[in-house]
Amino acid sequence: MTGPLEQAGPEMGQNLEARTQLDVYTWYSPYVHRVAWVLKLKGIDYEFVEENLKDPNKRSPLLLNCNPVYRKIPVLIHHGKPIVESLFIIEYIDDTWKDNPILPTDPYERAMARFWASFIDERLLEGSKRVLSVKGDQLKMETKQVSDAMEVLEGMLEGKKFFGGEKIGFLDIAFGWIAIWLGAIEEAVGVEFFNRRKLPLLETWKDKFKEFHVVKDSLYPTEKLVRFFTKYRHSQLKLAAKK
Amino acid sequence: MAKSDVKVKVLGTWSSPFVMRARIALNIKSVNYEFLQERLWEGKSELLLKSNPVHRKVPVLIHGDKSICESLIIVQYINEVWSFAPSILPSDPHERATSRFWAPYLDEKWFPSLRTIGVAQGEDARKAAIAQVEEGLLLLEEAFGKCSKGKPFFGGDQIGYLDIAFGCFLGWLRVTEKMSGMKLLSISKTPSLLKWADRFCSDIAVKDVMPETEKLAEFAKMIMAKMRGAAPPK
Numbered sequence: 001m002t003g004p005l006e007q008a009g010p011e012m013g014q015n016l017e018a019r020t021q022l023d024v025y026t027w028y029s030p031y032v033h034r035v036a037w038v039l040k041l042k043g044i045d046y047e048f049v050e051e052n053l054k055d056p057n058k059r060s061p062l063l064l065n066c067n068p069v070y071r072k073i074p075v076l077i078h079h080g081k082p083i084v085e086s087l088f089i090i091e092y093i094d095d096t097w098k099d100n101p102i103l104p105t106d107p108y109e110r111a112m113a114r115f116w117a118s119f120i121d122e123r124l125l126e127g128s129k130r131v132l133s134v135k136g137d138q139l140k141m142e143t144k145q146v147s148d149a150m151e152v153l154e155g156m157l158e159g160k161k162f163f164g165g166e167k168i169g170f171l172d173i174a175f176g177w178i179a180i181w182l183g184a185i186e187e188a189v190g191v192e193f194f195n196r197r198k199l200p201l202l203e204t205w206k207d208k209f210k211e212f213h214v215v216k217d218s219l220y221p222t223e224k225l226v227r228f229f230t231k232y233r234h235s236q237l238k239l240a241a242k243k
Numbered sequence: 244m245a246k247s248d249v250k251v252k253v254l255g256t257w258s259s260p261f262v263m264r265a266r267i268a269l270n271i272k273s274v275n276y277e278f279l280q281e282r283l284w285e286g287k288s289e290l291l292l293k294s295n296p297v298h299r300k301v302p303v304l305i306h307g308d309k310s311i312c313e314s315l316i317i318v319q320y321i322n323e324v325w326s327f328a329p330s331i332l333p334s335d336p337h338e339r340a341t342s343r344f345w346a347p348y349l350d351e352k353w354f355p356s357l358r359t360i361g362v363a364q365g366e367d368a369r370k371a372a373i374a375q376v377e378e379g380l381l382l383l384e385e386a387f388g389k390c391s392k393g394k395p396f397f398g399g400d401q402i403g404y405l406d407i408a409f410g411c412f413l414g415w416l417r418v419t420e421k422m423s424g425m426k427l428l429s430i431s432k433t434p435s436l437l438k439w440a441d442r443f444c445s446d447i448a449v450k451d452v453m454p455e456t457e458k459l460a461e462f463a464k465m466i467m468a469k470m471r472g473a474a475p476p477k
Contacts, residue, residue: 083340085347095336107323111311114319119297 028228030125030177031086032074033218037173038090040214042097087117090173103170116156117174123149125177128185128193132229133236143191150193150202153178157201161208168212172205176215179206184222188229251276254291255301256283258462260354260411261314262302263452267407268318270448272325284469315346318407329401338390342397342404345386353379354412360419362467376427383409384433391435395442402446410443417456418463 039046076083076092083092094102104110124146131142153175156163163171182193196203209215251269253276255262269276281288281301294303294310304311304320311320322331333339356375363369390397390405397405420427428437444453454462 078337081337083337084344088340088343091343092336092340095339107320108306108309108311110323111316111320114316115311115313118313118316 028220028225029073030181033180034086034173034176035074035076035089035093036218037176037214038093038102040217041102041168041173042093042100044093044097087114087121087174090170102173104164113170113174116171120149120153120175124153128182131189131191132185132233133240135237139189139191143193146193150178150199154199154202157205162205168209172209176209178202179209179215180219181225184225184229187222187226188233249307250305252279252305253277254279254281254288254294254303254305256281257454258414258459259301260415261300263411263414264314264407265302265304265317265321266452267402267411267448268321268331270452271329271331271402272321272327274321274325315343315404315408318404322404331398331402331407332404333398339404341386341390342408345383345405346408348379349409349412354415357412357415357419361422361463362470373425377432380427380433380436384436387435387439391439396439402443402448406439406443410440410449413440413444414454414456414459416440418460421456421460422463 036046036048074084074086074089076089078092078096083089090102103113127142127146127149131139131146134142153163156171162168163175186193194203194206210219251274253262253265253269255265255278257280266276266278279288279290281291283301287299291301291303292299294305295301295312298312300312302312302314302317304317306320306324311317318331333342353376356372356379359372360369360376363372386405387397391399394400396402397409402410416427428440430437443449
């Protein structure tokens with residue numbers, strides 16, 4: 001992987017044409033990692049550009065042009081055209097590079113994959129972010145919602161090695177962040193979502209997923225994530241106290 | 244075709260734009276279906292609770308023994324099962340991604356703002372909602388130019404995914420215009436969308452499922468009265 005590119009300038013235009021694609025990246029974002037895993041799985045050469053997300057005024061002209069509605073990452077740029085929203089980017093990649101399909105081929109299974117990916121993003125991903133920002137009764141409520149969603153996942157793994165069946169598929173990629181981030185969130189907040197005894201299938205899946213070659217290379221030390229989440233939680237609680 | 248032997252049902256309500264999406268998609272593919280109307284104010288049917296236990300919302304598409312939920316997932320499913328022409332999604336992957344992109348914006352930001360206009364508490368909230376809706380329409384006017392490439396619909400010559408995703412809200416948009424006395428779509432700001440809206444509503448796949456503005460306005464008044472008067476249903 002190459003390092004971050006310099007400021008977007010006239011050379012960028014040439015780079016976009018010369019290279020096949022560019023990925024906009026921030027180290028902690030699960031949305032971005034998903035896309036990176038899929039690109040690696042398909043053996044697609046890519047380059048990433050780090051965005052400064054802390055200051056909305058410092059977002060690059062490239063990002064603002066590519067994603068004027070949400071101004072969020074990741075953005076994939078291919079043949080000079082932007083694609084946004086991580087799950088849509090993955091579908092785009094699947095539509096464009098047809099080897100090693102990520103999504104199932106059967107229409108009903110595709111519908112189920114899309115449904116569960118969006119459900120888990122809403123309940124679990126957004127829910128675990130909320131856990132980072134609250135305390136007291138609200139924390140209890142958000143933690144319970146996260147745990148309930150995890151029980152759903154445990155049920156989905158019944159009789160399967162991965163969510164995709166024998167091989168890693170769309171849902172494994174969509175849920176992959178769970179294997180890496182959830183533990184760090186638990187540590188930063190001091191709650192428990194993952195109970196080995198209650199969720200044995202999910203626990204086994206987590207270990208297998210982290211061993212998967214494209215994931216292993218992108219793993220950050222848990223301590224770094226814990227530090228990041230702890231800092232984030234501290235600033236969020238401080239903000240809430242001011243209101 | 245063997246698929247026509249398997250029963251297709253749509254669980255929904257006549258007033259829901261999300262339900263309309265599923266019905267328009269089935270109409271485009273000329274698939275016969277049974278429309279099972281839910282009376283949501285009286286409580287949710289057993290069939291709804293059984294076929295959509297996670298969200299308990301309409302629409303639900305029941306195809307044989309399978310249930311598919313979430314309107315746009317249903318539209319994509321319909322497009323993939325009845326995969327003959329016309330295709331609802333573009334064949335080009337980038338155009339496909341662009342069509343998909345607008346849907347969360349419409350569902351999570353734009354339509355909720357539209358609904359807020361009628362029920363906003365206070366002038367500031369109302370103005371903010373109107374501003375959000377108008378901003379969205381300007382973005383969509385621009386998107387129409389890029390996606391349609393001079394043709395009648397976002398999808399080109401025929402109604403496509405983004406036409407369905409956005410067009411389903413036209414009934415409620417017209418009700419909002421009627422009840423607030425203001426024009427959201429206009430010749431001056433959104434000329435392409437204004438013409439597109441008429442074309443969409445008169446399309447053969449749409450006209451029988453798009454509710455009449457009058458009927459929808461009456462329904463809206465009834466809901467607002469119920470919300471003000473009655474206790475919220477559990």
